[in-house]
Amino acid sequence: xxxxxxxxxxxxxxxxxxxQMGLGxxxxxYVIVAAIYLGFFAVAGLxxxxxxxxxxxxxxxxxxxxxxxxxxxxQTIADALKLLSKEIFGTSRKDKLLYNTAYYLVIIASLVAxxxxxxxxxxxxxxxxxxxxxxxxxxxxxxxxxxxxxxGSNNKYSLLGGMRSGLQMISYELSSGLAILTIILxxxxxxxxxxxxxxxxxxxxxxxxxxxxxxxxxFVIAGTAESNRTPFDLPEGxxxxxxxxxxxxxxxxxxxxxxxxxxxxxxxxxxxxTLFFGGWLAPFHLxxxxxxxxxxxxxxxxxxxxxxxxxxxxxxxxxxxLRIDQLLTLEWKYLLPVGLINIVLMAVLVYFNLVF
Amino acid sequence: MxxxxxxxxxxxxxxxxxxxxxxxKLYRATIYLLFVLIAVSGxxxxxxxxxxxxxxxxxxxxxxxxxxxxxxMMTDKIGEPMRTISSKRKILPVVIAVGTAALAxxxxxxxxxxxxxxxxxxxxxxxxxxxxxxxxxxxxVLPFEVISILLLAAMIGAIVIAKAKKLVNREKN
Numbered sequence: 001x002x003x004x005x006x007x008x009x010x011x012x013x014x015x016x017x018x019x020q021m022g023l024g025x026x027x028x029x030y031v032i033v034a035a036i037y038l039g040f041f042a043v044a045g046l047x048x049x050x051x052x053x054x055x056x057x058x059x060x061x062x063x064x065x066x067x068x069x070x071x072x073x074x075q076t077i078a079d080a081l082k083l084l085s086k087e088i089f090g091t092s093r094k095d096k097l098l099y100n101t102a103y104y105l106v107i108i109a110s111l112v113a114x115x116x117x118x119x120x121x122x123x124x125x126x127x128x129x130x131x132x133x134x135x136x137x138x139x140x141x142x143x144x145x146x147x148x149x150x151x152g153s154n155n156k157y158s159l160l161g162g163m164r165s166g167l168q169m170i171s172y173e174l175s176s177g178l179a180i181l182t183i184i185l186x187x188x189x190x191x192x193x194x195x196x197x198x199x200x201x202x203x204x205x206x207x208x209x210x211x212x213x214x215x216x217x218x219f220v221i222a223g224t225a226e227s228n229r230t231p232f233d234l235p236e237g238x239x240x241x242x243x244x245x246x247x248x249x250x251x252x253x254x255x256x257x258x259x260x261x262x263x264x265x266x267x268x269x270x271x272x273x274t275l276f277f278g279g280w281l282a283p284f285h286l287x288x289x290x291x292x293x294x295x296x297x298x299x300x301x302x303x304x305x306x307x308x309x310x311x312x313x314x315x316x317x318x319x320x321x322l323r324i325d326q327l328l329t330l331e332w333k334y335l336l337p338v339g340l341i342n343i344v345l346m347a348v349l350v351y352f353n354l355v356f
Numbered sequence: 357m358x359x360x361x362x363x364x365x366x367x368x369x370x371x372x373x374x375x376x377x378x379x380x381k382l383y384r385a386t387i388y389l390l391f392v393l394i395a396v397s398g399x400x401x402x403x404x405x406x407x408x409x410x411x412x413x414x415x416x417x418x419x420x421x422x423x424x425x426x427x428x429m430m431t432d433k434i435g436e437p438m439r440t441i442s443s444k445r446k447i448l449p450v451v452i453a454v455g456t457a458a459l460a461x462x463x464x465x466x467x468x469x470x471x472x473x474x475x476x477x478x479x480x481x482x483x484x485x486x487x488x489x490x491x492x493x494x495x496x497v498l499p500f501e502v503i504s505i506l507l508l509a510a511m512i513g514a515i516v517i518a519k520a521k522k523l524v525n526r527e528k529n
Contacts, residue, residue, distance in 0.1 A: 147429065
């Protein structure tokens with residue numbers, strides 16, 4: 001099922017402005033859309049850092065940031081200002097060009113991946129017919145930013161951190177890809193809006209029962225590993241590597257890496273919600289008859305994503321960090337075989353029509 | 357708009373390709389190659405051949421380039437000059453490069469089957485999959501199977517090489 005672009009608000013904006021002003025209008029529309037996404041990127045990044053700290057405090061019976069602004073909401077903005085005004089220094093014989101392009105590569109990769117995520121009905125910058133595949137392809141480019149940064153810093157700890165990150169991301173990409181494919185078998189399309197549309201009569205986690213559940217667990221584990229979060233944060237294992245690949249970055253360079261990590265967490269959650277929990281669809285058609293559908297869609301989407309993000313943060317403050325050999329054993333000896341068997345199981349179920 | 361994008365992407369491809377060949381720093385050369393590959397995937401997206409573009413990104417930029425970067429990371433160090441080869445040994449590569457370029461240009465200019473369309477046609481994954489698995493005329497099922505056997509052989513080979521010591525030790529015992 002391929003949907004038309006008629007209800008896409010971004011496409012409508014581009015059409016309207018290019019109709020009014022020609023080529024200049026078209027470029028202006030693209031700039032506006034890009035600015036909206038950049039704004040979302042910054043706000044979501046800052047908010048997620050704040051939420052992470054509050055959740056951490058909650059799990060450790062502390063209060064967390066609560067002084068700057070109401071409930072400490074302005075704490076991360078103050079942090080960002082501090083990072084902006086910091087003196088920037090690095091190692092003396094770093095490769096200047098690579099050192100300075102690394103974080104842009106990471107940030108661009110997560111921004112581009114953000115552009116195909118449907119936030120609500122028609123709120124999606126680019127409805128590619130291969131949406132999910134595009135996200136996993138783009139996020140595999142983000143690894144290179146970390147590798148470049150790790151090498152370009154000219155520090156052996158950064159290098160080790162970068163190498164670990166590359167190892168981990170390449171390994172776990174396989175599992176997350178398999179988990180995505182398991183769901184694609186049910187949806188029959190790679191298009192993000194098509195996947196959501198296919199779940200109108202029940203979310204895939206419910207309709208695909210056992211294999212979908214297994215796929216969900218595999219996807220969440222692999223996603224946590226791909227976004228370099230605890231318990232898989234070996235690339236920045238502070239006990240043995242200083243701070244890993246970003247130990248030589250200071251000021252905004254460090255902040256960019258940090259922001260990209262949080263946005264990657266958002267992307268993982270958004271993809272999980274889209275694949276397994278119906279994206280912006282309301283559960284049990286609760287709000288299908290109310291006016292302002294796009295607003296309700298956005299509400300449900302962000303509610304589901306928040307729950308997923310809370311789950312990922314819960315992981316972070318619950319599990320201890322894995323060792324590198326445990327990490328590779330988990331992927332190659334457990335997750336990958338489970339994923340492969342699971343996809344065959346799902347194919348059999350879909351073929352004999354045993355899914356709901 | 358499309359014309360402008362095409363020229364920008366082509367400029368990126370040409371500039372970074374030249375830079376990647378002429379750069380004296382090995383690691384930078386690989387990164388320039390990465391930019392070339394990303395720009396090529398941009399061309400595929402312009403042609404609305406999204407699947408090919410994403411494959412280009414994930415296989416070349418995300419897979420092969422990571423391997424390249426990894427290999428260079430282990431061997432190269434900042435501040436060390438790159439080893440250069442003697443001019444005598446440069447002759448053969450130059451001949452091969454010029455010959456391949458000439459062959460490609462000759463093939464493009466003599467082949468009559470290429471038609472030019474104004475509007476790009478959207479190629480979906482279904483079409484790609486159907487073409488790959490048909491045995492009727494125009495299908496690619498035989499190359500597909502041959503490649504999968506080749507990949508399987510490569511995987512088994514990699515495992516055997518990685519486990520060679522263990523296997524030998526077991527036989528001795």
